[in-house]
Amino acid sequence: AQSVTQLDSHVSVSEGTPVLLRCNYSSSYSPSLFWYVQHPNKGLQLLLKYTSAATLVKGINGFEAEFKKSETSFHLTKPSAHMSDAAEYFCVVSGPYNDMRFGAGTRLTVKP
């Protein structure tokens, strides 16, 4: 069985400051982990994925995430927030049959 916990339901940052969205996971398997972003009235877009290769994963739009097995974490970061980053972000864990489990989501607000 697997699950994810997104530790913050809402994160607010100023434009140009770093972003940190936190995710802890639980998995009986060697997990595959993903971050997706959802803009209003849109489907989910893949930001990045971890599938047991490099522990630091680079994604689109300047986002990256680090897989830490000892901490069972997969936090998403970006050095400098942009107004267009405002959206809902989902951390996802997947088992061997692509049975994805989504976190509750973190709403990112970016202030000018």
Added chain:
Amino acid sequence: DSGVTQTPKHLITATGQRVTLRCSPRSGDLSVYWYQQSLDQGLQFLIQYYNGEERAKGNILERFSAQQFPDLHSELNLSSLELGDSALYFCASSETGRGNQPQHFGDGTRLSIL
């Protein structure tokens, strides 16, 4: 553009009715997934098909059913609709359905029950 097409984009109907949501997966993808997203339940996995066969079931109600056709498009049928079925329904697809593959999502069908 994810390459996954969902129709219709919006659907408004009444309680007790039946609707069909349609999904065309990304070219080359064999696996299709259906999700329901609502404010109180979040994003819930409903069901997965792979090359026409049901592969996994999640929190799908008995009033709901789905199928994947030989051309790989999929339909989600919702019947005896209730107010609580109002939600955004997403379809996603992946190449083979293995766990290390990302899913690609359509823009969803917004279902409103009056």
